[in-house]
Amino acid sequence: MQLSPISAALQATLLEAYSQGTALILGGSLIARFTQRGESDADEQRARRKLELGLMCFHVLLLPITGVCVSLGAGFARDLRLAGSIAGALAGVLIYGQILFESVFPRLFIRIARILQDVIIALVAVMAVFITASRVGIDLTGIVATGAVLTGVIGLALQDLLGNVFGGLSLQLDHTIRVGDWIRVQDVIGRVVEIRWRSTSIETRAWEMVIIPNSLLTRSQVMVLGRRQSPLREASRWRRQLEFQVDFRYPPNQVIDCVQSALRSHPIEHVAAVPSPQCVLLSFMDDNAGKYGVRYWLMDIAQEAAVDSVVLTRIFYALKRADIPLSMPAYSVFMTEESHERKAHKLERDQERRIEALANIDLFRALSDEERSELARGLTPAPFARGEVLTRAGAEGHHLYVITSGTVSVRADDGVTQEELAQLGAGEFFGEMSLLTGAPRSATIVALTDVECYRLDAEVFQRLLARREDLAERVAQALRERRTALQSYRPAGQPRTISPELSQGDLLNRIRGFFGI
Numbered sequence: 318m319q320l321s322p323i324s325a326a327l328q329a330t331l332l333e334a335y336s337q338g339t340a341l342i343l344g345g346s347l348i349a350r351f352t353q354r355g356e357s358d359a360d361e362q363r364a365r366r367k368l369e370l371g372l373m374c375f376h377v378l379l380l381p382i383t384g385v386c387v388s389l390g391a392g393f394a395r396d397l398r399l400a401g402s403i404a405g406a407l408a409g410v411l412i413y414g415q416i417l418f419e420s421v422f423p424r425l426f427i428r429i430a431r432i433l434q435d436v437i438i439a440l441v442a443v444m445a446v447f448i449t450a451s452r453v454g455i456d457l458t459g460i461v462a463t464g465a466v467l468t469g470v471i472g473l474a475l476q477d478l479l480g481n482v483f484g485g486l487s488l489q490l491d492h493t494i495r496v497g498d499w500i501r502v503q504d505v506i507g508r509v510v511e512i513r514w515r516s517t518s519i520e521t522r523a524w525e526m527v528i529i530p531n532s533l534l535t536r537s538q539v540m541v542l543g544r545r546q547s548p549l550r551e552a553s554r555w556r557r558q559l560e561f562q563v564d565f566r567y568p569p570n571q572v573i574d575c576v577q578s579a580l581r582s583h584p585i586e587h588v589a590a591v592p593s594p595q596c597v598l599l600s601f602m603d604d605n606a607g608k609y610g611v612r613y614w615l616m617d618i619a620q621e622a623a624v625d626s627v628v629l630t631r632i633f634y635a636l637k638r639a640d641i642p643l644s645m646p647a648y649s650v651f652m653t654e655e656s657h658e659r660k661a662h663k664l665e666r667d668q669e670r671r672i673e674a675l676a677n678i679d680l681f682r683a684l685s686d687e688e689r690s691e692l693a694r695g696l697t698p699a700p701f702a703r704g705e706v707l708t709r710a711g712a713e714g715h716h717l718y719v720i721t722s723g724t725v726s727v728r729a730d731d732g733v734t735q736e737e738l739a740q741l742g743a744g745e746f747f748g749e750m751s752l753l754t755g756a757p758r759s760a761t762i763v764a765l766t767d768v769e770c771y772r773l774d775a776e777v778f779q780r781l782l783a784r785r786e787d788l789a790e791r792v793a794q795a796l797r798e799r800r801t802a803l804q805s806y807r808p809a810g811q812p813r814t815i816s817p818e819l820s821q822g823d824l825l826n827r828i829r830g831f832f833g834i
């Protein structure tokens with residue numbers, strides 16, 4: 318039966334498509350489209366997709382031409398078929414590579430470095446070209462010999478480029494550095510965001526993108542921050558060291574204990590609990606001062622400066638509370654001679670400041686000048702940084718606290734959960750319960766802002782209340798109200814473990830005991 322020319326051309330095209338595996342290529346392309354994960358935005362990936370599409374179009378367009386030429390017995394039909402088949406094979410390799418590396422492996426949680434993906438795809442593509450050519454009846458091995466010479470010549474000319482490419486390859490293959498690592502190269506510190514064929518991109522904390530040629534990375538010293546080679550595969554942590562100076566009037570152990578307990582007593586965001594922050598005496602600066610180092614382990618390297626600041630603030634407040642001044646530079650230490658008058662003057666100023674603070678405290682407003690002055694002598698300044706715990710439920714109480722600025726949160730605390738009962742601010746006091754009843758602290762007090770307050774010795778407080786009945790009544794009244802609020806707190810399904818309830822009679826007895834009556 319004689320076929321019409323169109324049917325014959327169609328038949329020849331279909332035959333060509335069958336022999337060149339076009340269905341596989343088109344099918345793969347469809348699968349790749351449907352299984353693609355999200356929007357891929359990398360320029361290289363987009364370029365690869367364009368290449369895939371170009372090769373596929375070229376392959377499909379050549380099919381009818383090749384089919385017709387073959388059926389007409391044209392001499393160049395074999396070359397056309399070779400060109401079409403190679404385009405198809407390359408498109409197929411790219412498409413199936415994409416399915417494998419971008420859909421299948423990520424779903425199986427297998428991560429293969431980009432450069433390695435490219436190398437595998439390139440090798441398979443070369444093999445595919447050879448196989449395709451030999452199927453068409455063309456031997457390409459001759460090209461390889463000429464190619465080797467050519468590669469040598471090109472290699473010499475492109476030494477730098479190849480250095481970078483192999484640098485990139487080795488970085489990826491031996492995992493010297495990985496995407497996400499924080500590294501220091503020469504003066505640059507940043508996070509590795511991409512390792513490409515020729516260069517590695519590093520993002521600094523200042524939002525700068527530094528592009529470092531791979532050959533430089535393999536040749537120079539690279540410090541990977543916060544990563545430790547250990548069988549335990551520990552999380553990344555970077556040890557930071559901050560320094561400060563304190564003069565030798567204050568024994569090193571006292572300084573170290575004070576700073577360490579302030580840093581360890583409650584967690585600081587982004588600072589590792591283990592190993593815990595440490596304070597060490599680093600060296601003797603001169604006859605007068607010791608240089609101390611605080612070491613802590615930072616868990617988010619991007620937060621370096623902010624966390625340094627929080628840690629330094631903690632140190633500052635802890636030392637201030639312990640009345641340990643930071644050492645001044647030597648040139649100003651000796652400029653003013655410490656005389657008796659100066660000292661007296663300083664004490665007087667401190668006393669004035671305390672009296673002024675007392676005048677603003679509601680509880681003490683009714684005191685006479687003399688009483689206020691006596692009370693002021695029993696006050697010790699106690700500043701706290703935001704987030705610090707001023708007293709903890711269950712601890713022994715030795716002081717009454719009066720707040721002069723800032724806000725604290727009073728929290729019922731059963732050791733597992735905390736619940737806010739009240740907030741206290743400037744002019745208010747807390748800590749009276751333990752002093753009056755001798756019971757452990759009934760609540761945990763946390764600074765919501767930086768807080769300035771004074772601690773009042775139990776003894777001075779006792780003397781004052783014994784003399785001023787009106788004051789004693791106000792404190793007892795506050796105590797009763799606060800106790801009621803405390804007693805209404807019950808942790809879900811748990812009996813109270815801290816501060817057992819006292820009957821009204823017990824309470825009175827304890828308060829009487831406090832006043833010695």
Ligand code: CMP
Nearest residue numbers: 739747748749750751758759760799802
């Ligand atoms: P004390 O038990 O010595 O230590 C914790 C302090 O928190 C407590 O004294 C009171 O001063 C204070 N406190 C306890 N409950 C309340 C409350 N409901 N409202 C305000 N302050 C409270």
